Amino acid sequence: MALRFEVLGRFNRARAAQLTLPHFACQTPLFMPVGTQGTIKGLTTDQLEEIGCQIILGNTYHLALRPTSELIDELGGLHKFMNWPRALLTDSGGFQMVSCITNLYVAGIFYTQWHFAYIFQVSLLHLADITEKGVTFQSPVDGKPMLLTPEESIQIQNRIGADIIMALDDVVRTTITGPRIEEAMYRTLRWVDRCIAAHKRPHEQNLFGIVQGGLDPVLRDICVRGLVDRNLPGYAIGGLAGGEDKDSFWRVVAQCTAALPEDKPRYVMGVGYPLDIVVCSALGADMYDCVYPTRTARFGTALVPEGVLKLKHNAMVNDTRPIDPTCACMVCKNYTRAYIHCLVTKDAMGSQLLSYHNLYYMLQLSRNLHSSIVEGRFVCDFLQKMFPKGDVPEWVCNAMDVAGIDISSCCSS
Amino acid sequence: MKFAVKALSSGKARAGVVHLGSCPSSIETPCLLLSTRKGLPIFISPDLLSSLPSPDSNLLQFSPLHLEGASSTLVSSGREVSKRCVNIGQEARWGDTTPNFDSSEGPSPKTISSIGGLHQMVGLHEYGFAAVARDSIQCLPECGSTNKTGASFETPCGRRLIKPVEYMEMITSMKPNLWATLADEVPAWANNKRNKTSVDRTVKWLDECIARSPAGGAVFGSIVGGSNIEERKRCAQEVAVRNVSGYWIGGFGLGESMEERPSLLNAVTDNLPKDWPRMICGLGLPEEVLQGVAAGVDLFDSAYIYHLTIGGFALTFPLDRTEKIDYNYQLSDQGSDRTKINLRATVYRKDATPIVEDCCCYTCQNHTKAYINHLLNVHEMLAQILLEIHNTHHYLGFFRSIREAIKEGCFEQFQKKFVQSRREHLAADVVSV
Numbered sequence: 008m009a010l011r012f013e014v015l016g017r018f019n020r021a022r023a024a025q026l027t028l029p030h031f032a033c034q035t036p037l038f039m040p041v042g043t044q045g046t047i048k049g050l051t052t053d054q055l056e057e058i059g060c061q062i063i064l065g066n067t068y069h070l071a072l073r074p075t076s077e078l079i080d081e082l083g084g085l086h087k088f089m090n091w092p093r094a095l096l097t098d099s100g101g102f103q104m105v106s107c108i109t110n111l112y113v114a115g116i117f118y119t120q121w122h123f124a125y126i127f128q129v130s131l132l133h134l135a136d137i138t139e140k141g142v143t144f145q146s147p148v149d150g151k152p153m154l155l156t157p158e159e160s161i162q163i164q165n166r167i168g169a170d171i172i173m174a175l176d177d178v179v180r181t182t183i184t185g186p187r188i189e190e191a192m193y194r195t196l197r198w199v200d201r202c203i204a205a206h207k208r209p210h211e212q213n214l215f216g217i218v219q220g221g222l223d224p225v226l227r228d229i230c231v232r233g234l235v236d237r238n239l240p241g242y243a244i245g246g247l248a249g250g251e252d253k254d255s256f257w258r259v260v261a262q263c264t265a266a267l268p269e270d271k272p273r274y275v276m277g278v279g280y281p282l283d284i285v286v287c288s289a290l291g292a293d294m295y296d297c298v299y300p301t302r303t304a305r306f307g308t309a310l311v312p313e314g315v316l317k318l319k320h321n322a323m324v325n326d327t328r329p330i331d332p333t334c335a336c337m338v339c340k341n342y343t344r345a346y347i348h349c350l351v352t353k354d355a356m357g358s359q360l361l362s363y364h365n366l367y368y369m370l371q372l373s374r375n376l377h378s379s380i381v382e383g384r385f386v387c388d389f390l391q392k393m394f395p396k397g398d399v400p401e402w403v404c405n406a407m408d409v410a411g412i413d414i415s416s417c418c419s420s
Numbered sequence: 421m422k423f424a425v426k427a428l429s430s431g432k433a434r435a436g437v438v439h440l441g442s443c444p445s446s447i448e449t450p451c452l453l454l455s456t457r458k459g460l461p462i463f464i465s466p467d468l469l470s471s472l473p474s475p476d477s478n479l480l481q482f483s484p485l486h487l488e489g490a491s492s493t494l495v496s497s498g499r500e501v502s503k504r505c506v507n508i509g510q511e512a513r514w515g516d517t518t519p520n521f522d523s524s525e526g527p528s529p530k531t532i533s534s535i536g537g538l539h540q541m542v543g544l545h546e547y548g549f550a551a552v553a554r555d556s557i558q559c560l561p562e563c564g565s566t567n568k569t570g571a572s573f574e575t576p577c578g579r580r581l582i583k584p585v586e587y588m589e590m591i592t593s594m595k596p597n598l599w600a601t602l603a604d605e606v607p608a609w610a611n612n613k614r615n616k617t618s619v620d621r622t623v624k625w626l627d628e629c630i631a632r633s634p635a636g637g638a639v640f641g642s643i644v645g646g647s648n649i650e651e652r653k654r655c656a657q658e659v660a661v662r663n664v665s666g667y668w669i670g671g672f673g674l675g676e677s678m679e680e681r682p683s684l685l686n687a688v689t690d691n692l693p694k695d696w697p698r699m700i701c702g703l704g705l706p707e708e709v710l711q712g713v714a715a716g717v718d719l720f721d722s723a724y725i726y727h728l729t730i731g732g733f734a735l736t737f738p739l740d741r742t743e744k745i746d747y748n749y750q751l752s753d754q755g756s757d758r759t760k761i762n763l764r765a766t767v768y769r770k771d772a773t774p775i776v777e778d779c780c781c782y783t784c785q786n787h788t789k790a791y792i793n794h795l796l797n798v799h800e801m802l803a804q805i806l807l808e809i810h811n812t813h814h815y816l817g818f819f820r821s822i823r824e825a826i827k828e829g830c831f832e833q834f835q836k837k838f839v840q841s842r843r844e845h846l847a848a849d850v851v852s853v
Contacts, residue, residue, distance in 0.1 A: 045794060045798075050802070051468065051806075053468075054467065073794065078770060082770065082772055324527060342541075346527065346535075348527075349458060349487060353576075355463055359465050363465070
């Protein structure tokens with residue numbers, strides 16, 4: 008164990024905590040930008056520190072391909088390689104192998120992000136084969152069959168050196184039904200043991216287990232109890248954020264957060280949209296990651312309290328307001344929508360500035376969540392701003408109900 | 421704008437000082453104008469700009485054509501230019517069913533005025549902007565399509581014909597610190613008749629631009645003349661009697677050779693008053709800049725940094741003027757020619773040292789060649805950002821050396837030594853291969 012998790016404040020199930028990792032003391036709830044290939048697209052480490060980024064996620068699959076985990080190790084680990092003084096988290100590499108391979112060829116490297124990989128996943132599963140040994144897939148470099156085992160995944164992650172590493176799990180889409188889900192859940196537990204055995208740096212890197220089980224509460228429960236028995240430093244809720252309906256999504260999160268230990272961090276993988284993060288935090292989750300803010304920036308979409316702002320729209324050509332008048336970031340303080348409009352999707356600078364704003368927005372949301380919980384309230388004005396007409400979606404109302412948070416002032420009728 | 425010559429060396433090379441209203445400090449010349457796209461550097465975001473040496477890095481070059489949109493007059497070519505301006509390659513938008521089409525037009529001159537001009541719009545209040553229609557990277561003069569009504573440019577949005585009236589509308593709304601009048605630039609191989617027309621036209625447009633000149637903002641009269649000494653002289657003499665605050669020398673970097681350039685430059689500068697600043701476009705390489713300085717030019721744009729950056733190159737040539745020529749230099753790795761290194765080269769995969777050992781730019785202070793090599797291999801934008809920072813920093817250092825040499829009265833030796841040492845390194849490389 009190489010972390011400390013102290014809860015500083017609560018609001019029913021929601022918690023604000025200090026998560027002390029080897030490289031940085033973080034405050035939760037927190038959002039982790041995804042720095043796929045050892046960089047957040049278009050932003051320097053200085054800028055990331057400036058906007059308050061605490062942990063960056065690195066993709067093991069990509070880094071193992073280029074520049075390879077051995078090279079990163081030789082140069083002193085990923086922190087040193089990219090000169091990031093704060094915390095890092097690496098995923099296991101398994102998910103990307105299943106979903107990302109075609110992306111590398113088709114969409115071009117700029118858009119290689121697994122968030123949208125579900126579009127391709129249907130046609131891609133034949134490229135990956137999951138057995139008890141591990142995940143067999145075709146190398147995108149030379150087409151040779153390659154095998155990623157739990158042991159190999161941990162070794163790669165040991166070399167990369169992140170503060171938090173993820174166990175290799177057998178992840179299936181939540182839209183699948185049948186015995187495959189049960190098989191995947193039990194296999195995930197068996198693989199966790201292999202990951203624990205292979206982990207060479209438990210005093211510097213925290214191995215998180217990932218709860219699987221699809222949308223089946225019984226399977227999820229078995230998985231949670233199995234992982235809790237292993238007494239890991241932290242737990243992730245996996246297998247979500249990809250196509251399931253929101254009603255099922257929040258129920259799984261609610262169930263898992265209720266069952267996972269109070270004194271350890273809970274990480275919902277692949278989440279996500281600001282609204283999802285608010286709901287999951289209400290239900291007791293602490294950590295999130297998603298490519299959405301940076302990816303949507305590259306398409307010209309800005310995150311604002313009301314939802315999204317599509318800066319490519321013709322309507323923006325002469326709009327002299329800032330993207331978000333309530334935002335304190337460098338972009339909103341200096342630029343008009345009109346100017347950003349003429350940059351987005353055409354110039355690298357547009358992408359940079361919007362990514363900067365969108366990440367600032369997400370990190371500010373994290374800070375607001377933390378401080379509001381510490382102060383004994385929850386971010387209710389968030390819902391008011393996003394749904395000014397009171398049309399809060401039903402799933403949100405249901406989830407907040409279970410979380411014990413009164414949002415009647417935000418809802419009409 | 422205020423300008424003063426402070427020192428001369430070798431007759432014509434001059435060190436001076438230019439003061440612009442928006443910049444808190446004076447800027448020493450000869451100086452480099454940083455290239456921008458739509459007012460901001462191509463890769464360096466505004467908050468990182470301040471990491472470059474100041475006030476050297478406070479002068480930015482800008483082309484009003486960058487902010488053009490479908491609203492302006494277009495050369496009819498059967499294409500819908502507005503559609504061409506929309507990003508090619510964007511992916512499907514989720515749930516976007518609105519009838520508005522997406523575009524990337526620039527804000528209208530009226531909007532730019534209401535924002536308060538260029539400085540306000542791009543958030544660089546303490547910087548100086550020089551507006552020139554031509555931008556050696558993106559807006560290249562297309563003399564074949566230029567006609568008596570306006571100058572034609574090849575831009576990313578297609579071919580644009582811009583009339584003096586339109587140009588002045590943009591200048592008035594943008595309020596740059598200084599701006600060049602609209603010019604008809606021809607390449608070195610243009611025939612005499614076309615060249616002569618370009619001079620007549622440029623002078624005519626100069627008068628039209630001056631007539632519409634906004635209050636504030638220094639007007640730089642444009643001088644052309646191709647590769648004809650007489651026409652260059654004629655144009656310079658015409659412009660010299662106009663009521664301008666400086667001179668913009670156009671038509672260079674369009675095919676003239678290194679050998680013929682000095683006499684063409686001198687044909688211009690010999691006929692210009694000494695007290696007003698001279699700006700030039702198209703002299704990008706260090707040797708070319710030195711030619712410009714030798715002829716008495718003060719302000720330079722450069723596409724060199726951009727091309728280096730997108731090619732994955734980083735400048736490494738020594739800035740220390742006391743460095744002795746190293747005759748024993750061996751070509752020790754594949755990625756270097758002593759001017760620059762190619763960071764894509766595999767030899768840098770594990771190189772944990774900065775690009776230049778004692779460089780104090782953000783890139784060299786924070787990152788290694790190995791990291792940049794990786795970023796280039798995985799096509800990450802951060803590579804270009806870091807390279808543009810270093811290359812700009814380094815090139816600004818080169819300009820600083822030029823200024824020092826002028827002030828010490830040894831510019832001619834500096835130029836000779838610089839050119840010679842680069843030739844020798846190249847020769848050594850050829851021999852050792």
